Amino acid sequence: MWPEGYGRRVLAEVDSTNAEAARIVPGLTGPEWILGLTQVAGRGRRGRPWTMPAGNFAGTLVLPVSEPPQVVALRSFVASLALYEAFVAVTGRSDMLALKWPNDVLVNGGKVAGILLESLGRHGGRDWLAIGMGVNLAGAPDVGEVEPGALRPVSLMSEAGVRVTPEEFLAVLASAYAWEEARFVALGFAGLRDAWLSRAARLGAVITARTGRHEFTGTFETVDDAGNLVLRTASGRQAIAAADVFF
Numbered sequence: 336m337w338p339e340g341y342g343r344r345v346l347a348e349v350d351s352t353n354a355e356a357a358r359i360v361p362g363l364t365g366p367e368w369i370l371g372l373t374q375v376a377g378r379g380r381r382g383r384p385w386t387m388p389a390g391n392f393a394g395t396l397v398l399p400v401s402e403p404p405q406v407v408a409l410r411s412f413v414a415s416l417a418l419y420e421a422f423v424a425v426t427g428r429s430d431m432l433a434l435k436w437p438n439d440v441l442v443n444g445g446k447v448a449g450i451l452l453e454s455l456g457r458h459g460g461r462d463w464l465a466i467g468m469g470v471n472l473a474g475a476p477d478v479g480e481v482e483p484g485a486l487r488p489v490s491l492m493s494e495a496g497v498r499v500t501p502e503e504f505l506a507v508l509a510s511a512y513a514w515e516e517a518r519f520v521a522l523g524f525a526g527l528r529d530a531w532l533s534r535a536a537r538l539g540a541v542i543t544a545r546t547g548r549h550e551f552t553g554t555f556e557t558v559d560d561a562g563n564l565v566l567r568t569a570s571g572r573q574a575i576a577a578a579d580v581f582f
């Protein structure tokens with residue numbers, strides 16, 4: 336069932352649903368989903384492009400938020416848990432799914448979805464956030480399109496053999512997101528941290544985190560209560576706020 340209080344608009348073609356979010360936010364009074372059936376200038380994290388083979392999901396939730404910025408940023412965990420639940424709902428399986436810090440969703444070890452949070456500033460006396468989600472439902476970009484060392488892109492179709500339209504996926508995701516959002520607002524990150532950790536890829540394994548300035552290799556111990564990646568390295572415990580992670 337479509338969640339109460341959330342609006343929805345579906346666009347045949349859009350440059351980027353996150354860019355569209357910035358355009359429409361001044362006229363909004365509550366949360367609104369934007370679905371782009373074709374997205375021609377999708378944006379990924381760290382300024383990378385996000386390509387969208389036909390039939391994939393490109394959606395952005397435009398959300399009013401009321402917490403300090405470091406808490407608002409924890410919506411990436413809310414969104415990744417919602418994506419995970421949506422995948423379980425459409426495939427009936429959880430055995431091949433995992434979450435990669437900070438906010439990728441993996442199927443059989445390949446990247447099937449990514450999340451891009453962008454602040455939209457203040458409108459109508461409220462702060463707004465764009466939560467952009469790209470999901471490879473039908474096809475994955477060519478492996479040559481991702482940076483060296485990044486996980487191979489995969490699609491739900493190739494890994495699970497499940498065919499889902501973007502509209503069908505939006506219905507499932509919107510409902511999963513609304514549930515996770517309500518839990519986050521009621522209980523804070525403490526209310527979902529264990530759920531996220533129990534779905535985490537490579538917890539307890541040695542991983543590498545690159546921050547742009549530094550590279551840390553160590554055992555992935557946990558995610559702390561501020562959402563930082565905690566690694567046990569040869570030189571001690573490191574809590575890392577933002578990085579790309581390599582397995």
Ligand SMILES: O=C(O)CCCC[C@@H]1SC[C@@H]2NC(=O)N[C@@H]21
Nearest residue numbers: 351377378379380449450467469
């Ligand atoms: O780099 C990543 O992993 C994040 C990718 C986020 C892509 C989605 S697609 C829908 C929304 N609109 C955009 O332009 N980007 C996000």
